Amino acid sequence: MGRHSCCYKQKLRKGLWSPEEDEKLLNYITNHGLGCWSSVPKLAGLYRCGKSCRLRWINYLRPDLKRGAFSQQEENLIIELHAVLGNRWSQIAAQLPGRTDNEIKNLWNSCIKKKLRQRGIDPNTHKLISEVENDKDKPPIVDKSNHKLASVGSNEVSSFFDPSKPSQTSIPSERYNPLEISTSSKINNNTCKSNLTSTTATQELFLDSIISCRPSDMVGGGYFSFQNLNYGPDMNNTSIYMPDLNSSITSTMLNNSVSTSIFQTPIHVKPTVTLHSYNNFNNNPSISSGDIDGNSNSTMQFQNNTNLLVNNSTITWGTEDSVKADKDAHEHLPLQEEIKWCEYLNTPFLLGNTVQNQTSQPIYIDVVKPENGFITEESSTSWQQHNQQHQQAFQLSDIYNKDLQRFSVAFGQTL
């Protein structure tokens, strides 16, 4: 791991960039395009290190940067994404076109944190501060298997596998009142495809945010959201049906494009969904299925080859044999299969109807209203108990790494 050699060089300018330096760098990149940063300073006539040039370009000179204050929608989205992603500023920034990770990080540290605290929310855990203080009294759950689950380039990535650290806490949306109205859970058009009615949009957006995380994040959040889903009487306006709320879904199932595709299915298509899942606590693979009317059948399966096959509203993915093969594989699976989860997060999955409606819905408000039947205080509490058990169950297994690989396919077909 060599450090950038230019860091050792002397006589390089540091500190704020002058307009002349900006102009030189801008001119150079305009004329030559982006290339090797280490050679940019010399070629552009700058007495800076390449790293410094790169940073200046990314954070200031890039033409696609959005200037000015953050909108309320952007702030809400940042909070929502932070709840799922933690301090992964670059990935949060990827969902906010024109904004840089640095900018978002600064906003978070200087502004949003403060706002959340004022609302009694701990910005690290996204829990109520009173709850966080209560948690301090309890001994943390320690499971050494956590640390084997993934490896992602971040100094503090271990926090995602450590129950005592914030990133793995529950999806916090039920904690929030909206700071203000938000127009979309995701601004990035590629990943927010929905033609939902306004009454269901909030739920969908909430789900959309939940599923946009990697397995370890889902240990708390994904299970929670589905265990407690209650879409109310109008099932035709929902786009997912959980046939068996007593069975858990593997975190990867919630975490990848397949799930995304389900949630983003146009509501007039009754998707029939089979969930390749694992029993809550014994880690046994199972298949459960049903359509959104609650009719039990078996229509979606997973295989370890590539194509997602769509037949009417039935999704078929794989064969019984492959599922069994996977079960066997799980039993003998090595502990660690590294996954670049962000590839899944950023993979747009386009179903037939790709028109994005920028719905005008608050991100959080609906999910805290018991009358919506979405999340209630009661269900939240029971989830917390339930979730603790599930965390242990998930942490003891490496299944989702395998699942994630299975889902790392290119989706070419549409409903």
Next chain:
DNA sequence: AACAACCCCAACCGCATTAGA
């Protein structure tokens, strides 16, 4: 007006990862 305290944000630093020799 002078000073201190606070805040914001651009830039740096150090580490991890990636690419390629």
Next chain:
DNA sequence: ATCTAATGCGGTTGGGGTTGT
């Protein structure tokens, strides 16, 4: 397989502006 340069990311710092006393 190993080493090193290059790149990317997140935490931290420090300068400048603003506000309060």
